[in-house]
Amino acid sequence: xxxxxxxxxxxxHKTVAEAExxxxxxxxxxxxxxxxxxxxxxxxxxxxxxxxxCKGGPVRVAAQNMHEERSGAYTGEVSAPMLLELGVQxxxxxxxxxxxxxGETDEALARKVPAALAAGLEPILCVGEDEGQRDAxxxxxxxxxxxxxxLADVPGEDLERVVIAYEPVWAIGTGRTASPEQAQxxxxxIRERLAARDSSAAERVRILYGGSVKPENAxxxxxxxxxxxxxxxxxxxxxxxxxxxVRAAGSE
Ligand code: PGA
Numbered sequence: 001x002x003x004x005x006x007x008x009x010x011x012x013h014k015t016v017a018e019a020e021x022x023x024x025x026x027x028x029x030x031x032x033x034x035x036x037x038x039x040x041x042x043x044x045x046x047x048x049x050x051x052x053x054c055k056g057g058p059v060r061v062a063a064q065n066m067h068e069e070r071s072g073a074y075t076g077e078v079s080a081p082m083l084l085e086l087g088v089q090x091x092x093x094x095x096x097x098x099x100x101x102x103g104e105t106d107e108a109l110a111r112k113v114p115a116a117l118a119a120g121l122e123p124i125l126c127v128g129e130d131e132g133q134r135d136a137x138x139x140x141x142x143x144x145x146x147x148x149x150x151l152a153d154v155p156g157e158d159l160e161r162v163v164i165a166y167e168p169v170w171a172i173g174t175g176r177t178a179s180p181e182q183a184q185x186x187x188x189x190i191r192e193r194l195a196a197r198d199s200s201a202a203e204r205v206r207i208l209y210g211g212s213v214k215p216e217n218a219x220x221x222x223x224x225x226x227x228x229x230x231x232x233x234x235x236x237x238x239x240x241x242x243x244x245x246v247r248a249a250g251s252e
Pocket of ligand 1: 009167171172173174175210211212213231232233234235
């Protein structure tokens with residue numbers, strides 16, 4: 001009942017020429033029925049040409065971050081109206097690399113998520129524990145804290161418009177994928193937490209898994225009842241690999 005989403009997080013990869021080369025190979029390989037939904041998240045510099053190449057097709061384009069203000073003295077930042085003008089439809093928020101390397105806080109995310117929704121952008125909010133937190137049995141507490149804080153100012157009925165990506169930090173770019181059971185357990189916990197605020201929105205919200213998703217493990221991860229797709233980093237850089245992951249999701 002929830003259409004899965006496969007999102008390609010390109011991080012700081014691909015020039016415009018490389019993005020075009022990817023799409024020329026990838027777009028013709030998409031399933032004709034439009035399922036699962038596919039989102040490409042290129043770096044800012046490639047957003048406009050990727051939107052252009054995806055125009056008229058089923059693929060949506062999202063940015064990897066944004067500032068919550070519409071404009072202002074924020075050197076190096078980009079706002080929702082700037083993204084919308086390009087035809088961008090969504091934005092990744094709170095990726096662990098932004099939290100860890102660039103000081104993204106839950107307080108800032110509590111402003112960014114409602115700002116994205118108000119602008120009509122689909123936020124893909126990333127949450128997840130690091131290795132030390134998992135070892136210390138703090139996973140549930142960390143996920144609860146992030147979900148509660150980052151979504152504090154989103155009204156219950158709007159929660160279904162947010163896509164959540166559960167991304168255990170220890171699984172990102174490490175080749176160490178969470179087990180399907182771990183992914184399911186975390187996704188179920190997130191859904192339960194949202195259900196406490198609005199049970200029908202929680203039933204509809206899409207919860208993705210991210211962290212070393214590959215063509216070989218995608219279908220098992222996505223077979224979990226609460227996993228509604230994936231946020232894919234490394235394996236989304238090769239058109240053939242990402243196409244295989246999309247096919248794996250479509251067959252579930
Ligand atoms: P990965 O990255 O697939 O390379 O582990 C996932 C992500 O950071 O979103």
